[in-house]
Amino acid sequence: MNAVLALAPRLQRAGGRDALVTTGLAVTAFAVTTGLTLSVVGGLLGFMSRAEQPVPAGQADDASVYVILAWIAVVLLVVPLLTLAGAAARLGVARRDARLATLRLLGATPREVVGLTVAETAWQGLVGAVLGIVLYLLLLPVCALLPFQDTTFSVAELWVGWQGLALAVVAVPLLAALSGAVSLRRVSVSPLGVARRETPKKMTWLRAVVAVVGIGVFMVISAAAGSLGAAAAAALLGAMALGFATLNAVGPWVLGLVGRVQLRRASTPARLLAARRLLDDPKAVWRVVGGLGLAGFVAGALAVLPSIVAVDMSDDPQGAILVDDLVTGAMVTLVIAFLLAAVSAGIAQAASVLDRRREIALQSLAGTPAELHDSVRRRVVLVPLLFVSVGSAVTALVMFFPLLGVESMLSPQGPLMLLAFLAGGCALVFAATETSRPLLRSVLADTVVRAD
């Protein structure tokens, strides 16, 4: 390390409140990711140990079903968790532009700048991991209150072990560094500033083809699984992951279409700006609303559960417990997915305000009302949010149709639950985006103070 890099920490401190806000947000995201991941893994381990040593002996048959269901929950939560960690890493990188340029001006090589950034992101990941462990420990007694298999968990059952904690402390910073390095590849740091090397890749209808094929494969596999029995459970899990990958591939493309329709119909400055911002980077908007889209997918899948279960197992007390547990597990999974989506949304909004601070400040000097920025900010999230959550829930209902059959669609209970969850989730994400409001105000106020 040379003398220039030795100056780096001072430059970080010189970044002032912006740097502090960014670091705080990134660390929060890593902490939430770590804490919730550990809790989910703890739950999985709990079910696994119960399967090995069934507490009431009669539950041995069902125990393996619980493990499969726990795995499904883990698969469902992997994408939102990774999305949030990626958003945190990107946030850290995006806000270092001025400082990185200064380092280049002082003579640091591009390689050194990348190294420095990756190291800093890893450091944020480490702090986040430690705080996340604290969060996990705080959540442990809460999670232990959840009743499964007719009895609540003990803290010991949900404990991931010291090796689990050690793994988090090592893996989270590593993943953060990796994600940071990947996002740095998209910018070129010159002594005069950080330029985005962006000509956003055009997304083609190929994504739609991928989606149709993905949904088709899922429907075939799940129909086959119905006849093959439990042996196909692994294939079902794979199909589920496939469904998620499908949604992730098609989501940004669909949002781009939504943006084009909005743009054509935009009549006010706020609508025009919101449509343009969505079209500018549908993937960025997808990162905000995608988490909820995936949760909507889960909700759609779960909405049909109560009805099939009611048909199949209403006479069987063992089955009744399983039904209750399925619903409880579904709720827990959904709540975690919604929380992740909300944190992702809040962080993306804050990053968007920070990235545009000069534009916003100068627009305000020129007399653009502050309400415009608020209105644009809300529109950019709200319209895609409603579209994505409803759209993915419907997709899930369609995809699970061959698996669950027509009777699953006839019970009003499932759709009602779905509606309630979507409304709650949207409200939560919307509230999270409102947290960037004070930040926007401070960006607007700052200009006046620093007028000269």
Place this chain on the structure above:
Amino acid sequence: MNTATPRLSARGLVKRFGPTTALAGVDVDLADGESLAVMGPSGSGKSTLLHCLAGILLPDSGTVALDGREVGGLSDRERSLLRRRHYGFVFQFGQLLSELPAIENVALPAMLLGTPRREATDLAGRWLGSLGLAGMEGRRPGELSGGQAQRVAVARALITGPAVVFADEPTGALDQTTGHDVMRILTETTKAAGASLVVVTHDAQVADWCDRRIEVRDGLVRHAEAAR
């Protein structure tokens, strides 16, 4: 100087930031259609003067009047509306919204004043054409050169038919040739549109494009002269 009521008039402007006195009693008059260069080294208070004249900052004491009407008593919101309606702004860089193509960047101020989108876009297209940017309407700010971006900014400042255009180091991010090109367009089109112009700059050659110049030093106007 013009003997009629000045378009913009400031009397006894004082502005302090903590212990620093940025303006220590400044008088400025700007005639209808006149262009004024405000010069001075960095930290001299010239940007503060521009911000006070434009109603962005309120002076600690002194008055600013547009067409004889005092603006000091207006609320924050009213001053924001005043800037939107009666003033145009050209900054050094970064005022164009990166997600909007050039034509929508120009149309936005008109839309903010209630002009329907189609009408505002047509008007913006005509402005871009008259500033030599025909064919670039669909380009994003990132796809324009520095000089082109400043021309778009000039069109953006003039589309609402402002009384006064304020330019803060409009050539600060440009090379000399491009800078002169932008100054020529800024002064000529502003005059043709019947607006007055205030240009803050530290560059004497940039100031040469204006009808008149004043120099701010330590918060006071040191000397005023006719540039041409």
